Amino acid sequence: MTNLTRTPALALGDDALILSHRLGEWAGHAPVLEEEVALANIALDLLGQARILLSLAGDEDELAYLREERQFCNVQLVEQPNGDFAHTIARQLYFSLYQQLLFDHLATGGSELAPLAAKAVKETAYHRDHAEQWTLRLGDGTDESHTRMQRGLDALWRFTGELFEPVDALDAPWQALRDEWTARLTAVLERATLTVPQGPQHGAWAAGAGRQGLHTEPFGRMLAEMQHLHRSHPGATW
Amino acid sequence: MTTIAPEESALEAVFDATVAADERIEPRDWMPDAYRSTLIRQIAQHAHSEIIGMQPEANWITRAPSLRRKAILMAKVQDEAGHGLYLYSAAETLGTSRDELLDKLHTGRQKYSSIFNYPTLTWADVGAIGWLVDGAAITNQVPLCRCSYGPYARAMVRICKEESFHQRQGYELLLALSRGTEAQHAMAQDAVDRWWWPSLMMFGPPDDESAHSAQSMAWKIKRHSNDELRQRFVDICVPQAEALGLTLPDPDLSWNEERGHHDFGPIDWTEFWEVLKGNGPCNAQRITRRRRAHEDGAWVREAAAAHAAKHGKADQ
Numbered sequence: 205m206t207n208l209t210r211t212p213a214l215a216l217g218d219d220a221l222i223l224s225h226r227l228g229e230w231a232g233h234a235p236v237l238e239e240e241v242a243l244a245n246i247a248l249d250l251l252g253q254a255r256i257l258l259s260l261a262g263d264e265d266e267l268a269y270l271r272e273e274r275q276f277c278n279v280q281l282v283e284q285p286n287g288d289f290a291h292t293i294a295r296q297l298y299f300s301l302y303q304q305l306l307f308d309h310l311a312t313g314g315s316e317l318a319p320l321a322a323k324a325v326k327e328t329a330y331h332r333d334h335a336e337q338w339t340l341r342l343g344d345g346t347d348e349s350h351t352r353m354q355r356g357l358d359a360l361w362r363f364t365g366e367l368f369e370p371v372d373a374l375d376a377p378w379q380a381l382r383d384e385w386t387a388r389l390t391a392v393l394e395r396a397t398l399t400v401p402q403g404p405q406h407g408a409w410a411a412g413a414g415r416q417g418l419h420t421e422p423f424g425r426m427l428a429e430m431q432h433l434h435r436s437h438p439g440a441t442w
Numbered sequence: 443m444t445t446i447a448p449e450e451s452a453l454e455a456v457f458d459a460t461v462a463a464d465e466r467i468e469p470r471d472w473m474p475d476a477y478r479s480t481l482i483r484q485i486a487q488h489a490h491s492e493i494i495g496m497q498p499e500a501n502w503i504t505r506a507p508s509l510r511r512k513a514i515l516m517a518k519v520q521d522e523a524g525h526g527l528y529l530y531s532a533a534e535t536l537g538t539s540r541d542e543l544l545d546k547l548h549t550g551r552q553k554y555s556s557i558f559n560y561p562t563l564t565w566a567d568v569g570a571i572g573w574l575v576d577g578a579a580i581t582n583q584v585p586l587c588r589c590s591y592g593p594y595a596r597a598m599v600r601i602c603k604e605e606s607f608h609q610r611q612g613y614e615l616l617l618a619l620s621r622g623t624e625a626q627h628a629m630a631q632d633a634v635d636r637w638w639w640p641s642l643m644m645f646g647p648p649d650d651e652s653a654h655s656a657q658s659m660a661w662k663i664k665r666h667s668n669d670e671l672r673q674r675f676v677d678i679c680v681p682q683a684e685a686l687g688l689t690l691p692d693p694d695l696s697w698n699e700e701r702g703h704h705d706f707g708p709i710d711w712t713e714f715w716e717v718l719k720g721n722g723p724c725n726a727q728r729i730t731r732r733r734r735a736h737e738d739g740a741w742v743r744e745a746a747a748a749h750a751a752k753h754g755k756a757d758q
Binding site: 221225228229231232233234235236237238239240241244245247248251252254255258264265268269288289340341342344345346348349352429430432433434437439440441442 | 493496497500503504505506507508509510511512513516517519520523524526527530565615618619622623625626731732734735736738739740741742743744745746748749752753
């Protein structure tokens with residue numbers, strides 16, 4: 205593994221790892237049994253991607269369990285708490301649209317990430333479809349579901365700009381990806397009778413915050429839970 | 443006093459002959475009302491157990507100590523939701539609905555396996571559940587693959603395959619702990635100490651106190667008595683515990699040459715009945731969590747229904 209690939213492998217691996225963890229928190233709480241299966245399925249796909257990517261960068265468990273908050277380089281979007289089902293779907297829609305576009309691009313390139321991306325595009329297309337279908341149902345369902353879906357989209361909007369900040373050593377047409385993402389998102393939200401949120405696509409941190417290890421407050425608590433057992437038994441194997 | 447209409451007694455004769463010939467009863471076949479209601483109760487409670495059983499294990503998903511273990515645990519909890527779905531479908535072939543059955547679970551009118559009212563206090567509990575709880579479930583369920591009711595028997599074939607896989611993974615988890623550091627070994631032993639007796643209780647009350655056994659065996663819903671299956675389970679577990687390097691918490695456990703089985707100590711049936719009545723360590727917590735997931739999800743289900751009504755099924 206070249207150092208050139210380590211940075212993007214960690215960035216994309218952390219995205220998948222952290223979102224998988226958040227989806228894992230849904231187990232036993234989903235609104236219907238079919239969603240228990242679907243959310244766990246997506247979480248497992250993402251965990252699989254994370255394991256491949258982190259293994260490209262080093263030892264998967266050392267990287268997942270022994271790094272501090274400031275060393276994680278996932279985007280802030282994926283670390284946001286689940287909120288209600290609409291909030292989770294909004295996060296899933298923003299992220300899976302982005303991930304599908306990026307992996308589609310990487311799959312055809314010659315980088316060391318191409319094989320992973322080629323495998324993951326199929327999973328990501330399913331994740332995107334799942335998020336879109338629920339966006340349509342919730343947006344164009346009842347008044348309550350419409351309100352909740354719009355609220356979820358609005359609340360998470362400020363974490364979307366970071367998705368298209370260039371990642372070191374990852375060659376991608378970031379502006380074109382962003383334009384395509386915006387166009388596809390707009391089309392889905394229109395069909396769902398929802399509005400594309402207005403306002404800045406960044407929070408208080410400077411652009412690229414998560415990628416540089418600058419995270420939001422809920423993230424530290426999530427890591428504490430995730431890493432606690434592993435850190436309590438230094439050197440143990442499981 | 444009611445007299446059985448001639449055609450009904452003929453139907454009953456066909457049913458009896460089908461069961462006697464070890465053939466399957468299918469959803470459209472005539473069946474006695476009591477056979478139908480017994481099966482609905484049993485399959486529903488089996489489905490509920492899968493759904494409630496997700497909770498003690500999901501409790502550790504966010505804390506699993508390696509990514510490999512985390513993936514295995516997530517896949518297992520996902521399988522349990524899938525098993526719940528198969529079983530609700532099997533129950534629906536008998537003329538009930540998933541909504542109705544879930545409502546009975548949420549209002550305490552139908553039960554789930556008493557084992558899931560015990561807490562998962564350490565990571566090793568995930569292994570003990572796989573080895574002992576899934577092991578006991580498999581011992582109970584393999585004979586159900588030959589149950590007289592076709593849809594239930596076929597669901598069990600699929601479920602038993604996946605359960606055997608989970609059981610091996612649980613065993614392997616405990617083996618890793620048992621061979622690990624001193625602290626890991628102690629964690630594994632403590633989990634086995636806490637889960638052993640509750641696992642033996644999964645086979646139900648002793649044969650002389652089991653209300654439904656005789657009829658279920660006559661109908662070939664059940665193939666073996668509670669005590670027979672419990673004995674089989676103990677005989678399987680003793681050598682497995684030795685291979686694990688862990689002990690079973692029963693001073694009376696010993697090989698009985700004459701019987702060709704292991705003798706084991708008395709089960710605390712008072713505890714069993716208390717847990718069954720709702721007084722176990724986690725009964726209130728488990729049902730509250732399940733009810734809350736259902737209530738919190740009501741608006742999502744309403745949205746899906748409203749969307750389908752506007753756009754037709756094609757858009758679903």
